[in-house]
Amino acid sequence: MTEILDSTVDPQGACYNIAAVERDTGLSKDTLRVWERRYGFPKPQRDQHDERLYSLPDLEKLRLLRLLIDYGHRPGKIINRSTAELSQLVSARTPDQSPPPEIAAIIELLLQHDVDQFRNALLQALMKQGLLRFVTETVAGLNHWIGEAWLAGRVPVFDEHLYSEHIQNILRNAIIAQPGRGSGPRVLLTSLPGEKHRIGLLMVEAVLTAEGAACVALGTETPIIDIKDAVPAYRVDVVALSFSSAITQTAALSGLAELRTLLPAGVEVWGGGGALARARKAAPGVLLLRSFDDLRYALERWRVEHALR
Amino acid sequence: MTEILDSTVDPQGACYNIAAVERDTGLSKDTLRVWERRYGFPKPQRDQHDERLYSLPDLEKLRLLRLLIDYGHRPGKIINRSTAELSQLVSARTPDQSPPPEIAAIIELLLQHDVDQFRNALLQALMKQGLLRFVTETVAGLNHWIGEAWLAGRVPVFDEHLYSEHIQNILRNAIIAQPGRGSGPRVLLTSLPGEKHRIGLLMVEAVLTAEGAACVALGTETPIIDIKDAVPAYRVDVVALSFSSAITQTAALSGLAELRTLLPAGVEVWGGGGALARARKAAPGVLLLRSFDDLRYALERWRVEHALR
DNA sequence: CTCAGTCATTTGTCTTAGACATTATAAGGA
DNA sequence: TCCTTATAATGTCTAAGACAAATGACTGAG
Numbered sequence A, B: 001m002t003e004i005l006d007s008t009v010d011p012q013g014a015c016y017n018i019a020a021v022e023r024d025t026g027l028s029k030d031t032l033r034v035w036e037r038r039y040g041f042p043k044p045q046r047d048q049h050d051e052r053l054y055s056l057p058d059l060e061k062l063r064l065l066r067l068l069i070d071y072g073h074r075p076g077k078i079i080n081r082s083t084a085e086l087s088q089l090v091s092a093r094t095p096d097q098s099p100p101p102e103i104a105a106i107i108e109l110l111l112q113h114d115v116d117q118f119r120n121a122l123l124q125a126l127m128k129q130g131l132l133r134f135v136t137e138t139v140a141g142l143n144h145w146i147g148e149a150w151l152a153g154r155v156p157v158f159d160e161h162l163y164s165e166h167i168q169n170i171l172r173n174a175i176i177a178q179p180g181r182g183s184g185p186r187v188l189l190t191s192l193p194g195e196k197h198r199i200g201l202l203m204v205e206a207v208l209t210a211e212g213a214a215c216v217a218l219g220t221e222t223p224i225i226d227i228k229d230a231v232p233a234y235r236v237d238v239v240a241l242s243f244s245s246a247i248t249q250t251a252a253l254s255g256l257a258e259l260r261t262l263l264p265a266g267v268e269v270w271g272g273g274g275a276l277a278r279a280r281k282a283a284p285g286v287l288l289l290r291s292f293d294d295l296r297y298a299l300e301r302w303r304v305e306h307a308l309r
Numbered sequence C: 001c002t003c004a005g006t007c008a009t010t011t012g013t014c015t016t017a018g019a020c021a022t023t024a025t026a027a028g029g030a
Numbered sequence D: 001t002c003c004t005t006a007t008a009a010t011g012t013c014t015a016a017g018a019c020a021a022a023t024g025a026c027t028g029a030g
Helices: A018-025 A029-039 A056-071 A083-093 A101-111 A115-151 A157-176 A199-210 A224-234 A249-262 A292-308 B018-025 B029-039 B056-071 B083-092 B101-111 B115-151 B157-176 B199-210 B224-234 B249-262 B292-308
Strands: A186-190 A214-217 A238-242 A268-272 A286-289 B186-190 B214-217 B238-242 B268-272 B286-289
Touching: A018 A029, A018 A056, A056 A083, A056 A115, A101 A115, A101 A157, A115 A157, A115 A199, A115 A292, A157 A199, A157 B157, A157 B214, A157 B224, A186 A199, A186 A224, A199 A214, A199 A238, A199 A292, A214 B157, A224 A249, A224 B018, A224 B056, A224 B157, A238 A249, A249 A268, A249 A286, A249 B018, A268 A292, A286 A292, B018 B029, B018 B056, B056 B083, B101 B115, B101 B157, B115 B157, B115 B199, B115 B292, B157 B199, B186 B199, B186 B224, B199 B214, B199 B238, B199 B292, B224 B249, B238 B249, B249 B268, B249 B286, B268 B292, B286 B292
Parallel strands: A186 A214, A186 A238, A238 A268, A268 A286, B186 B214, B186 B238, B238 B268, B268 B286
Antiparallel strands: none
């Protein structure tokens, strides 16, 4: 009898095949193989058919490497350091050691696994701050700090899953409770295939809805061609795409440019999210939003431009 | 002067490199190359460095192929037919019956792309029927018929995305509005890696919450090992897994069996969803739920058994 | 002292063909 | 009709090499 369903995990050695590592670290199979060839890491075991089997420590080191590379380190410079050294580099990178107390308190509740109290804390923050501040301060902060802590291994996977679910509940609840739209544009909101992060998308939807735009939210991973077809069907004025840092900046920019060529000139293309936070410039006709302030400003600009006509 | 930013698109021939095709069709690069080698399609042009450049017609045929393969056709049987023939195959897939009128009316609103009216129709159905009937009748029916129509090509991808988002909004809104829990068990609710369907999970959460159970929802795709760790952390009484028909029955059953061996005997394991609708029996200690009635019955049985002790 | 341009190095992605595990279909037997 | 077994189908993995895009170091000019 063999492990059928989860062929990616070997319970004894906790070994992962290359597809599982690609999924869990975001590093492509090609990259993993070429790192092994060039730098000698990761050097996984092989199964009976010479296929790679990565260990859990390998996986953790790869995650740290990915983070540090996102921060600007070069792979060749750091790949042969120990996991401990890499952890140090990560924590050295965050000088403002601890999250603000109100964020820390909520994370603490999450780590104590008290579902009801955790939910109530989020709801209270929402009531107290209002939707806009809740999204741009509390949720953004929680995303950042929980992400950090997860990378450092201080937050288990299942807690992160629970966090994501509850934030979705609360944001969707808040969005549905918004009053009808004002004078804003119709904004089609989605992400491209490969980009699975939903929270960023919901945060944008919350802000846009609060500011009076009419959102057509398609969730994550809509193929480009289907976005093209959706634009005339829903008569949208703007297509906004979200790219989390799980995707490379190049991929995000090329997706935006491709979409731009497929859409009529009257429809604007906006892109935002972690992957684009450090991008310098995009293709002509593509607007980069590096913060929620940028988003609100873009909305305001749209209003002005379209009121004059 | 060259196209700097967007290496994926050649405006003249509308040519896409292999990475763009992978992203847009969901077919892996390996699959694209092996199809070319074995079947002679797609046979893309090459750029000056012998790299593949796919045309837009290729892309459209690939999407049709993907659709038909999802439906159950074999690649080798259909890959050499013309795009027109494939379209015919798609539309030849006619429904055995037509949906009941109240379902058909809502689908009609979706197809007319009137977001507000569509949302209102769903909300009205919820108000009129109450959460339980809304989930077990309206949402279940919509899932089924929209799935059918999507396979037949009568519902565009983006409409199906929009449907999914709105159902999520409404279900999560209803769940959060439920009163606190009664005397039911604590149920950990999630799916295994590879199973991405969220709506089924939310439907179960809605029913369980309405019946007084306390749900710990982890969203989709929680690795088995992390489920094991979550059970003591959240002190749950039951682990319920959802398997849509996107996964094979064998895979679902083996996942349930593996989880059963990892959990203490006092914790129950329940499995349900389309993939298990026709399953005969599961591993010992695993409860199969083939309908929402089964789910409510299982909950009642748990209450009785644990009240006696 | 800053800015822009050139060159060298690093790094990720694409290429090839072959091997094989996994899944689906068909055929045979209870 | 259902279950088991054989055969065909299909997708993913492997290898090393090639090269473009991205980055860093260096230079010279304003």
